[in-house]
Amino acid sequence: MRDVGDTEIGGFGISRKDDLLLVEDFLTAKQTASVVSVEFDDVAVADFFDRQVDLNHSPEQFARIWVHTHPGDCPYPSPTDEATFRRVFGVSDWAAMVIVARGGQSYCRLRFNSGPGGSIEIPVCVDYSIPFGGSDHEAWHEEYKTNIQVKRIVPRGSFDTAFDSVSLCNDAMAGDEDELFEDAGFGFEFDPFDPWEECQCEI
Amino acid sequence: MRIMYINNFGGGFADHIEIEEGTTVSKLFAQKIPDGRPEDYLIRVNRLPASRDQILKEGDRITITPTKIEGAAA
Ligand SMILES: [Zn+2]
Numbered sequence: 001m002r003d004v005g006d007t008e009i010g011g012f013g014i015s016r017k018d019d020l021l022l023v024e025d026f027l028t029a030k031q032t033a034s035v036v037s038v039e040f041d042d043v044a045v046a047d048f049f050d051r052q053v054d055l056n057h058s059p060e061q062f063a064r065i066w067v068h069t070h071p072g073d074c075p076y077p078s079p080t081d082e083a084t085f086r087r088v089f090g091v092s093d094w095a096a097m098v099i100v101a102r103g104g105q106s107y108c109r110l111r112f113n114s115g116p117g118g119s120i121e122i123p124v125c126v127d128y129s130i131p132f133g134g135s136d137h138e139a140w141h142e143e144y145k146t147n148i149q150v151k152r153i154v155p156r157g158s159f160d161t162a163f164d165s166v167s168l169c170n171d172a173m174a175g176d177e178d179e180l181f182e183d184a185g186f187g188f189e190f191d192p193f194d195p196w197e198e199c200q201c202e203i
Numbered sequence: 204m205r206i207m208y209i210n211n212f213g214g215g216f217a218d219h220i221e222i223e224e225g226t227t228v229s230k231l232f233a234q235k236i237p238d239g240r241p242e243d244y245l246i247r248v249n250r251l252p253a254s255r256d257q258i259l260k261e262g263d264r265i266t267i268t269p270t271k272i273e274g275a276a277a
Contacts, residue, residue: 010274039273042245046268049209050250053266059215070276080275087243088269091212091236099274114213 001026002069002100004137004144007033007151010040012048013065013098020060021096021110022127026067028143034151035071037080044147064089065096073103085111098124207264212236222259229255231265245270 001009010031013023030044052062066089068081077085077099089095093114099107111119204224209217212235222231228248232241232255246253247266259265 008274008276010272035276037273037275039271042268042270045270045272046245046247046266047250049211049266049268050247050264053209053217057217059209059211059217063211063215066272066274068274072276074276078275080273084271084273088272091239091269093214 001140001143003102004140005033005148005150006071007035007148008038008069008071009033009144009148010038010066010068012062013067013096014052014057015061015065017058017061020064021122022130023065023067024130024132027062028147030147030149032149032151034153036153037151038068059092064092064094065098067098067100070099070101073101073105075099075101075105075107077107077109085109096122100124204259204261206259206262208235209265210235210267211269212239212267226259227255228253228257228259228265231259232267236267243270244268 009028010033011026011028014025014027016022016024027048029048030041032039032041049059049063052059066085077097081097081099085095085097089097089111090113094110094112096108096110101107106124108122108124109119110122111117204222204226205219206222207218208220208231228246229241232239232244232246236244241255244267247268248257248259248263250264250266253265
């Protein structure tokens with residue numbers, strides 16, 4: 001699912017009732033995503049909550065593990081990620097932010113908000129002791145098509161030099177990508193500029 | 204009066220609660236999320252957007268969910 005499109009993908013981990021850190025499913029909600037960002041549709045989040053409750057799931061099972069991808073190979077949270085984790089997930093007793101980078105790296109931080117509070121990075125692994133179904137690429141593509149509205153961004157100018165590339169990446173890190181890109185409604189015609197190729201993971 | 208209340212605050216909640224007759228959406232929000240800012244949440248009653256003055260009725264289902272969940276790669 002991580003690699004279905006060239007954008008970020010966001011969603012929620014669905015935990016097992018008796019083991020909340022065991023994620024048995026990953027579900028998306030409608031969202032707008034680009035190669036550098038992802039934002040859920042607020043109504044879709046509410047629909048997701050209502051659907052999960054209808055399935056007899058508790059909020060602890062479906063609304064605590066926020067998962068999103070980074071299309072590059074840097075799994076570390078950006079300032080935007082940190083702000084969301086604090087603002088949205090800081091009101092729950094506990095929550096986890098999981099980031100899966102396309103390069104295969106992952107990051108997970110478990111945060112406790114009750115008592116003295118605190119957070120700790122924890123490893124992410126596949127638990128092969130638990131039975132699970134096979135991959136379903138068709139379903140992943142369908143979910144991507146249904147829920148991820150792709151915000152295409154194309155560079156206004158050319159990025160011929162490594163210097164330009166690094167400069168763009170750093171600016172995007174400051175959250176100013178909208179000023180640097182324009183939504184052209186179509187994809188790259190050529191081999192796209194990949195900001196992560198040049199950008200070191202500097203968080 | 205019983206209503207269904209769903210949110211992710213604290214321990215999280217998705218169950219029936221008892222409220223007083225005439226309780227408005229804003230009053231319930233203030234009771235349940237005293238430090239919260241309503242603008243940070245989407246508040247729906249029976250899956251429809253609710254106004255702050257809306258009076259809750261027996262059997263209503265109120266869902267309070269966070270807004271602007273966003274991430275970025277860098
Ligand atoms: Zn991110």
